[in-house]
Each structure stands twice: as C-alpha cells, then as structure tokens.
Amino acid sequence: MGQLASALVIVIVGVLGCACYFYGSNFLLDKLLPSKNKPYDVVARNLRIAGYIRPWLFLGPAFLALGFYLVYPVVESFRLSFFGRSGEVFVGLSNYAWLFNSDEFYQAFKNNMLWLIVVPTAATFFGLIIAVMTDRIWWGNIAKSLIFMPMAISFIGASVIWKFIYDFRSGDDPQIGLLNAVVVFFGGDPQPWITLPFWNNFFLMVILVWIQTGFAMVILSAALRGIPDETVEAAVLDGANGFQIFYKIMVPQIWGTIAVVWTTITILVLKVFDIVLAMTNGQWGTQVLANEMFDWMFRGGGDFGRGAVVAIVIMVLVVPIMVWNIRRANAEMEGR
Amino acid sequence: MADVKLTNVKKVYNNQVEVMRDINLDIKQGEFIVFVGPSGCGKSTLLRMISGLESITDGTLEIDGQLVNDIPPAMRGIAMVFQSYALYPHMSVYDNMAFSLQIAKLSKEDIDTQVRKAADMLQLTEYLDRLPKALSGGQRQRVAIGRAIVRKPKVFLFDEPLSNLDAALRVATRMEIANLKESMPESTMIYVTHDQVEAMTLADRIVLLSAGNIEQVGAPLELYENPRNVFVAKFIGAPAMNILPATLMQAGEGTNIQIHSQQAVWVPVATPKNDEQAAVSFGVRPEDLFVVTEGEYLVEGEVAFIEALGEATLLYIKAFGCEDMVICKLSGTPQYKRGASIKLMTKPEKMHLFNTIGLTYRNRV
Amino acid sequence: MVQSSKRSPLTWLVHATVLFLVVIWTIPTAGLFISSIRDKDQLSVSGWWTALSTSEQRMVTRVTVPKKPLQEDGLYVLTGNVFEDNKQGIVTRFGDSSLRPSEFESGKVAELKRELTLTVLANGDYKMTSPKAFSSRGKRIFYTAEIPPRFTLDNYREVLGSEGLGKSFLNSLTVTIPATIIPILVAAFAAYALAWMQFPGKALFIAAVVGLLVVPLQMSLIPLLRSYNFIGDIFGVGSKGYLGVWLAHMGFGLPLAIYLLRNYIAGLPREIIESARVDGATDFDIFRKIVLPLSFPALASFAIFQFLWVWNDLLIAMVFLGNNPDELVLTGRLRELLGSRGGNWEILTASAFITIIVPLCVFFGLQRFLVRGLLTGSVK
C-alpha cells in the first residue's frame, strides 16, 4: 500500500511538476519580455520574440522525450551495430556478416515473413467479415464487443490462455486442452501442438489474430458505415446479390481503410515478441526477429552489437510503412 | 478617440497570394462601417487584420491614434463577434460573458455587475446558467454580442453575425444591432456582410470591396445614387443596374450617346472631348425605368420573361443589340405578355454614364 | 435492403456465423476463467468444459499410521477416510496396487497379501486390518471416486499470497498510473503547439511524430539500457527503477498521444480559439481553459490506450525494471510462472485472470472512448 501511495504521490508530483514547468516557463517568458505599459516598439519586439520562443516551451518536454527515447536510439543502434559485444570495440561489418551467415537469423527471418503474411491478412479478413455481418444483426454490438475484448488482454495473458487450449497429455489421459479434446472427440490423435515443427508457428499466430481481429473489425466497421447508402441501393436496383454487393461495391470503397488496418497490424507483428517468448522462447523453430533481438541483448551477459544488428533489420522492414504513413498524413493535412 | 486608420495596408498570404492591395481607410469614432463585397473579396481578411488575428503584411493600422500593427488582439481595445458565434461550449452563458473579464483579472463583483448589465440589455438574464447548446441560434448570437459588450471595447468587429440565422431572426437581430449602436454612440462598429439590406440599413458608411481593393466608400444612399464605377453600380441595388454598351457621340456639358442598335440619348453629364467615339457604358436602375408607348424612348425590345412579385413586377427584356437582358421593375401588377414589344424610358437625372474603363462621369449638369 | 433480406435464409446464416465466431472468440477466455475457480485436482484431470458434471477420478491416498496402534480382536486396525481435507465424493472402486487400481467394488472386503484386509466404503471411510503391526510407512490406497463439481477461490488465495501476485499487482499499478497520466500533459501541450501555434519546422515536426509512431521498441532497448546504466553510474544509483520505467513509457507513448491529440485539437473550431484570443487569453490560458476541457474525449481515449499498453507491457518492464521478485509486474510474474510452474494450471489460470481482469474492466467500462480513439488514430 505504501508503494501505491508513493505512486500516487509521484503522479501528483509529476503532474504538478509538468504544470509548474509550463506555467512557470510561460510566466517567466512574460516577465522577461513584458508587453504591458511599455512603448510601442518595445511591446512589438517583445511580443515577436516571445512568439518565437513560446511554441518551444510547449513542445520542449515532448521534444526531449521523443529525442531521447526514439530518435537517439535509432541512430545509436545503427552505430552499435558496427561495434562488439559491449559496444566499445569497432568491428566493422562483422556483425552483419554474422547475421547473414546465421541459420538462427535465417530461421527467424523466415518465420517473421510468415507472420507478416498470415497475421495481418487473417486479422483483416476476419475483421472485415465480422464487421459486415455484425452490421446487419440486432445483437451486432454485443458480438462486436466480445470479439473486440481480446484487445484488452496482454500478449502474455493471451499466451497463457492459448497455451491452456493447446495443452497436450500423452497417452490415454483425458485431454484438458480444448483443442486436443476436440481432436480426440472426432477420433483423431492428440498432438503436442506447440512443438509440432513448422505448424507450431501458425498456432502462435492464431493468438495474435485472435487479439487483433477486433481492432480490424472496429475500424472497418466504421469505414463500412461511411459508405454512402445510395451506392449500395443502386447496386440492389441493378440486381446485385449480397456477395456481389460486398465484393464489387463495398470493398472497393474502403480499400484505403483496409490498407491502414493492414499496415497497422503489420507494424505490430514486427514488434511482437511476448507471445513467442512466453509460448516457446523461440524453440522448436518458432524464433522471430523481435525475440531473437531480445535474446541477444541478454544471452551470455548480452551482445549489444548483434542485438543492434537484428534491431536494424526490424527497422528496415518498418521504414516503407513509415514513409507511406508520413505521405498519407501530409496529404491529409494539405486537404484540410 | 477610437478612430481606426488604415494606411497602405497590404496582405499577402504565404508570400504569394496578394489578397489585399493598398487599402486606405479612415474610420471615425462612433461610426458604423459596413464592409460589403462579393464572396472572397477579402472582407473577413480586412476585418481580421484590424482585429489582430491576421498579421498585416505591409502598411500601418492605427487605432485611437496608436500604431497597433504588432499589438495582439486583446490589447487593441476591440471585441469581435463571429459568424458561428464561437461560444465556449463548455461554459455557461454567464461564464462565456465573464471570460474576458476574468482573464483581465477584474474583481468578482465587477465582473458580476458588468455581466448582469449586459445580460439585461440583451434580455439574456434568464439564460445565464445555461450552456450554449441549450440556446436557440438567435440567443446564441445575443450571447456572442453580450460577450463583446462586457469588454467595453473601443471598436466592435462583426463578421457576418447574422448569416447563420433564419430570415425572421435575421431581421429581429438586425434591429437589435441597430439599437445596440444607438445605445453606444461612442463605440465604433465595423460590420462585415454580403447582405445588401443589412449594409444599407445599418451603415453610416459602406466600404465596398472587390478583389482586395476598395471600390467606394460612402453613405448607403450615396453609393446607390452616385456609384463611382460600374462595379459599385451593379453591386448596390437589387435587381442590379442595367448596363448597356454605348458609343459616346458628342462630348461636352451634356453628352450624346448612341446605345448600340438602339436610340441616341442625351445624358446630362459632362464628358471630356477626348472621349468622343469611345465605347462607354450607359447605366439605369430597373426601378427607374418606365414604359412608354410613344415619343422618346431609351431601349426597345421584347418581353422575354415576367416575374410578378406582388408589390412589383419584373420584366426581363431582350433589347436589340444587347447581350444581357434589360430588367425593368414596375410597381403593382401590370399585365404584359411574353413576346410583346415594349419601349422603355427613364428620367435624365436617373441616368448613369461610365467611361471605357468603367469609371463614372461624375459631373452632372 | 436490410429490410428485404430480413427473413431470407442468408440472414439466418449470418446469425449462425456470427454466433459461431463469437463463441470461438470468447471460449478461450471463458475457459481460463472457469478453470481458475475449479478445484485443482479436478482441473488437472478433466477439461474445464466438464466442470459442471460429476467427474470420475482415479486417485490415490496413503493411509496414515498412528503412533499408538489400535487393536481389535487381536488384529491391528487402521481407519480413516480416503478423502482428506473434507472433500466429498462417492467411492466406486478401490484397489491396493497401481497395477490394478480399481480391483474391488466399494463396500467389499478385499483380502490382500499377508492376511491384510481392506474395506473402502462409498463415503470414503476405510478400514484396514492386519495380524501384524503396520510399518510406519502407510500403504497406498487406490480408488476411483465420483467427485461432484467443486468451485473454489483457493487458487486465487494461493497465487495472491504465496505466489506473490498481490505484490505484483501493486507493482503494476505503481508503474501504470504515473506512466498513464504524465504523458498526457506533456503530449497535450505539444499537440496544442502543433495545432494552433505558428513556428518554423512545424510540418517537419508533425511528420516526425507520424514517423516515430511506427519505430519498433526494439530499436530503443539497447541504447537506452546503455544510457540508463551510464546515468545510473553518474548518480551512483541502480539503473533500474520505477522512474526509468515511467519515463520510458512516456517516451514510447508520446508519438501516439501527440498524434491523436493533435488531430483532435486541430479539429476544434478555429473561431473559438480566436475568440478566446480576442478576449485576451494567452496561449497558456487558451490551452488550460478552452482546449483542455474541450479535448476530454481525446484525452480519455489516449489514457485508455496508454493504460492498456502499459499494464500489458512485458518488454519495457523486463528490461528497465529488472527481474527482482519484489519488483516484478504482473506480466513479468506471469511469464516467470509459465516457466517455473508450467504444468500447474490452477496457478497459471488464476494468475492470468488476475493480470487481465483490470484491463477487461477498463475495456468494458470505457469501450466508447477506446473505439473513438482508434477511429481518430487510423481513419480519416
């Protein structure tokens, strides 16, 4: 409890601190560059200078935090990728050379590509289907809410949930994992799903799809509702059936949103490591880049050079989406 | 003395779009000035430059004899009423009106008396505790005006304050604004509108703008009777003045012109000799035209279209040799047939003559 | 169109499909919850979907041999109940060896080797007789019993206490609360500046924020770990601690916060801001008195995002808070339990449920804001 109290104190101190900073710096600025009861040219000059400075007072903390936590690390990671274990000895390209000759990396990269193809596609697909269907039933909102729910669950929590589903008992013991129970019920042989080579990747992906479908559904459902009714009605008058309306009228109109959803999930996939860490820790051929990077950070006391190299690979994969995002945001702002 | 003086004021957006060119304007204390002009001509821009919300690219702006180009809005002694009311949605009517006074750190009692006084004046007292969203459009606009009043500004600025109201409310609120002006003869008011009726009824002087220029400044009737150029002539008055192409036949004290494919007309204005044979424009307002069956006439044509409005009838006449229809406004409901041939005449003092570049020949004889 | 298709078979198909999908999506969580309140012995032998039915379990117990042997008619006698600690059930069969665990029907007297006899009654009472004294190590009794469904909060009691989840829960709160609230303020100021103030480089800054939205966290870990160590050395304190985690979460949450809030704040009516300016409000006043109250929906949606994200985070907590059991947050603890208690589902399910209960409450309580935030964040 004492700890929680101290957390609350921190909140109050933090908020007050922020408030004091903003209030104080503005106050100081106004004091240093007064604009009341002064000759015209002084007022005009002071106001002009204050006008230059004030935005930076507002932006300052965010600027520093973004710089320290996101910008500097990107640059520094790049630098570290040319250095040795502890980041002190320059080793040139040898980390990269190691990377491209490492089976482990090859495996992780291959798996990651698999994730990148399967998860965004499946989540977007299910999200779209569910969005379309829930829009036309009266209990659609309840359904949406339940399908959206996994979004609130941590990756590690989700991993436990699904590990339980994939649980495997050898021999004739009753299966307490749902999946194996179903398999047995239908007369199949129970399987140790998580260690099943190659296919185990997909069983891990299921978890992320389970989490992300709700996200896709929510956004696509809003986009679907934004489709003008007239277009659908016109198609009905033209004699199109439900599926034709869906594929030929609705989907083309929300391509933009589908792309946004798809890329957002893609980004997430690149960052996800919790699931792999919790389910297999990369064993049985399930390694992915993010987990591999984490691994190298701590393995045998940590090899920062190699970890940084893997991080750079992840970053390179993200860059195209980043550029696309910035373009989109710029276009949007000009349209405003 | 809350004079507003603009000298050679210019506005350039983004270093390229010049939207105000060289504006010179002298506004006296206590005047009610209306800016009118077609959409996009820069009325709002000019008003916002006076308010300080928009910077002045070049030239000077003085309020009360004080240069204020670089002074922020709050220190210029102005108050502004916006088209969309711009009430603070999360504050009660009272707080909306008290906001500027609280910022100025007045005492609670002072704030209270001033807010209540303004509310009283605008009949808002019973709504003081409501949020803006619980008010009608007219009430919201009154709150916006009240918010301006409590600051006791030297200059009131209105940017199309009535255009979000329906027709009936607009008339009522217009009168309220007229009353407001009456009760505060000391304050200067600058009012932007594209509604002629508002301009004509409210203004002491109208400033007619077009494409970043001032076309004419003057009392409403002066603009109506003595437009400085074709643009003003066409803009003020509805339906707009008929402009007929003509050739100046004989210049001098009193001028003979030949309206194209129509009659030769004597116009009682003085023209310089140099302009003989120049292409000029002859102007006459629809309401100044009347029908003649014999004798002298101005134009002849066919009735192409008739609009009976009840108190008046508009005849659209296809005049020979004129591209645009000539409009004639007759009182009552005279009976005419489409296609009927008709001759129109006007009184000499109602004739307007504009030179080749559209400026009025001002010297009447 | 919806009207006309109301009664068509397609509509039924839609209902059925959605129902099917909803069931698939909720069953994993439901299973976890049900399992977490089941008796741990039942949990390990039968699936959670059988939780309501009487289960037939094969169990084993070891008879307890008292210090003072009881004698009856010249025979040594041992009595007791196979169901220890007041559990209930009906014994159907029993046996004395693991090879034939259900050799005898309950109630029968089994004649065993060395003139031993054993009876187990349906209610679990057993009686064992022997001509010789019993060795101090009791024999095992195997029995099959029908156990009625049992629900209990024991699992929760255990994980909250001895497994240290209670402490972790507090740790999670300690990390989450400041890491949610503080970035909001910082981001809101920045968002206001980006929306309503003029300064050179504004467009560039906005583009940078959009770009940083997608920078993978992994990029930052190594450089930050080094920086933290470095800073820790300078001040002679450990590099791991709450302050570092709070700040890290703030840094990583800022791009989304600024982006969401800027979009919202820039969408506020321009005339309201200008009106305030004419009224004499400074930028600081406008921010505090106009923009902040009007941006409540956006602030709420970001707060929810950040809360869920911080509460559910494992990576940052692992890297910057360390693995000291006193400081483990819930996610970290759960991961540790997955390693150390991998087979003990009663512990894992209860722990997992404790870690997800708070986000779930937040989710269901404030879903409206969450959806709104998602929409401003992604579609325009």
Ligand SMILES: Nc1ncnc2c1ncn2[C@@H]1O[C@H](COP(=O)(O)OP(=O)(O)OP(=O)(O)O)[C@@H](O)[C@H]1O
């Ligand atoms: N921020 C800006 N950047 C560039 N051009 C602008 C900007 N604001 C206005 N303009 C241009 O300046 C001109 C004048 O605009 P202004 O709003 O003053 O017109 P207005 O007379 O008030 O029109 P309306 O009657 O429609 O309100 C317009 O052509 C407009 O396109």
Ligand SMILES: [Mg+2]
């Ligand atoms: Mg305007």
